[in-house]
Amino acid sequence: MKIFHVHTFRCRHAEEVPDEAYVKAAAALGASDIWFTDHAPFPGDPFGSRMRYSELEEYISTISALKKQHTDINVHIGLEAEYFPGFDKAGYYEQLRSIPELELLLLGQHMAEISSEPLDYSFSLSGEELEREEYRYLGNAILQAIDTGYFGAVAHPDRIFRRSVGWDEDKAGISRRIIKAAADAGIPIERNLSSPDTNYGFTPEFWKLVPAGAELITGLDAHCVSDMVSRTERQEELLALFG
Numbered sequence: 001m002k003i004f005h006v007h008t009f010r011c012r013h014a015e016e017v018p019d020e021a022y023v024k025a026a027a028a029l030g031a032s033d034i035w036f037t038d039h040a041p042f043p044g045d046p047f048g049s050r051m052r053y054s055e056l057e058e059y060i061s062t063i064s065a066l067k068k069q070h071t072d073i074n075v076h077i078g079l080e081a082e083y084f085p086g087f088d089k090a091g092y093y094e095q096l097r098s099i100p101e102l103e104l105l106l107l108g109q110h111m112a113e114i115s116s117e118p119l120d121y122s123f124s125l126s127g128e129e130l131e132r133e134e135y136r137y138l139g140n141a142i143l144q145a146i147d148t149g150y151f152g153a154v155a156h157p158d159r160i161f162r163r164s165v166g167w168d169e170d171k172a173g174i175s176r177r178i179i180k181a182a183a184d185a186g187i188p189i190e191r192n193l194s195s196p197d198t199n200y201g202f203t204p205e206f207w208k209l210v211p212a213g214a215e216l217i218t219g220l221d222a223h224c225v226s227d228m229v230s231r232t233e234r235q236e237e238l239l240a241l242f243g
Helices: 019-028 053-069 085-089 092-097 127-148 157-161 169-185 194-198 204-208 225-233 235-242
Strands: 002-006 033-039 074-081 104-107 113-116 119-121 189-192 216-219
Touching (some): 002 189, 002 216, 002 225, 019 033, 019 053, 033 104, 053 074, 074 092, 085 092, 092 104, 104 127, 127 157, 157 189, 157 204, 169 189, 169 204, 194 225, 194 235, 204 235, 225 235
Parallel strands (some): 002 033, 074 104, 189 216
Antiparallel strands (some): 113 119
16 A cells, blocks of 8 residues: 655645654555655745745655655655746756656646736636636646656646536536546546545546546545545545545
């Protein structure tokens, strides 16, 4: 059993416990692997709810030390990051990929760059605009991101519909494009167990479009040790909701 998609206190919306608390709990559950994928920082710290850029080196070094200390479980180092064309042009994703210890960039598109001149992001939209347009911005950003080859998996792809109401052919169309793009790139899409567990962004209609045999990965999206344990123990029950 592998535990995938675990955050740390550095993201500022997770439990204030040492990273080793997750490792010890995962080992006690009988897991063979644990993947840390905390929210990646960006230079200048323009976004909240993530580690600061100055903390990245410490994050890498701390998890690297845990890899060496624990022989009872394989500890992996990843980052969950959005794709922003401006930061791509500035070479930031290549910089991340040049870190020898970093094993995975997990695409987690929580917001999108919607304009480069002037620079603007989707979180600046009004509530009505978010309800109507956010999934298009996020979906297109996911498609751009997959095309870059930087990312090794797509986290919670159905969460792009978290603020939209209803289901229609336009939403089905962008879902099919994401599913196909990931398949063509040979990277898995994540069945994120926190989505149905917290009723946040879970979109069964998306998963009905995923063909049998598609490459999938199960993620816990754990922001506290108890959630990691609970979602692991309830994994079969939660996965059944994806169809």
